[in-house]
Amino acid sequence: AQSVTQPDIHITVSEGASLELRCNYSYGATPYLFWYVQSPGQGLQLLLKYFSGDTLVQGIKGFEAEFKRSQSSFNLRKPSVHWSDAAEYFCAVDLYSGGGADGLTFGKGTHLIIQP
Amino acid sequence: DAMVIQNPRYQVTQFGKPVTLSCSQTLNHNVMYWYQQKSSQAPKLLFHYYDKDFNNEADTPDNFQSRRPNTSFCFLDIRSPGLGDAAMYLCATSRDRGEHTFGSGTRLTVV
Numbered sequence: 360a361q362s363v364t365q366p367d368i369h370i371t372v373s374e375g376a377s378l379e380l381r382c383n384y385s386y387g388a389t390p391y392l393f394w395y396v397q398s399p400g401q402g403l404q405l406l407l408k409y410f411s412g413d414t415l416v417q418g419i420k421g422f423e424a425e426f427k428r429s430q431s432s433f434n435l436r437k438p439s440v441h442w443s444d445a446a447e448y449f450c451a452v453d454l455y456s457g458g459g460a461d462g463l464t465f466g467k468g469t470h471l472i473i474q475p
Numbered sequence: 476d477a478m479v480i481q482n483p484r485y486q487v488t489q490f491g492k493p494v495t496l497s498c499s500q501t502l503n504h505n506v507m508y509w510y511q512q513k514s515s516q517a518p519k520l521l522f523h524y525y526d527k528d529f530n531n532e533a534d535t536p537d538n539f540q541s542r543r544p545n546t547s548f549c550f551l552d553i554r555s556p557g558l559g560d561a562a563m564y565l566c567a568t569s570r571d572r573g574e575h576t577f578g579s580g581t582r583l584t585v586v
Contacts (some may be wrong), residue, residue, distance in 0.1 A: 378557075393574060393575075395577075397477065399565060400580075400582070401579055401580065402479075402481075402562075402565055402577035402578050402579045402580045403518070403567075403577040404577070405574050405575070405576070407577050414480055441571060447508075449518070450518060452500040455488075455572055461523075461530070462510075462523055463518075463520065463575060465517035465518050465519075466517060467516070467517050468516075468517055
């Protein structure tokens, strides 16, 4: 079965420092991969996605992620975090099994705390 | 702006009293999803409509039903809410296998 692992439940980073959030997936075929961000009490906003092609993808708010097939990873990075980046971050994999669409499997999320 | 709208944002219902959550979209996406997100957990897919075809997840309780009367609207019906059904319910849409666009969610409280 497909699964997504985000090994870090909480991460604390100082404002202005760099950030890397880890994501590993287990999937039998070429995955569609996503990173979403969720502020408290809100829905999820798409940061970036990987379907195919260039393995380094750029997203909104200065985020980027790199797909590494050999490591089954899709880590999210940002060179300099801002206090407004404090939120919950979810990595997700498309559940596609050959039909039209099958929804997403999410990791358990990483709670990002920004220190002043 | 094209978007996914969920109403209401907050819903309080009594234990065992049927409740309906609604979702509408202006994106003209053919797929609509309902996810359940309990406190401090990841969203979990309940079911989705691919066009008019309903797809239920194997572990979604029978207590949860859905209707999609047209492309723009989708409803989540909880026939007899229990305390364990208190959660944020997220509606999302996609065009085929594309990325999801999420609504702001409905937070359900069962009293």
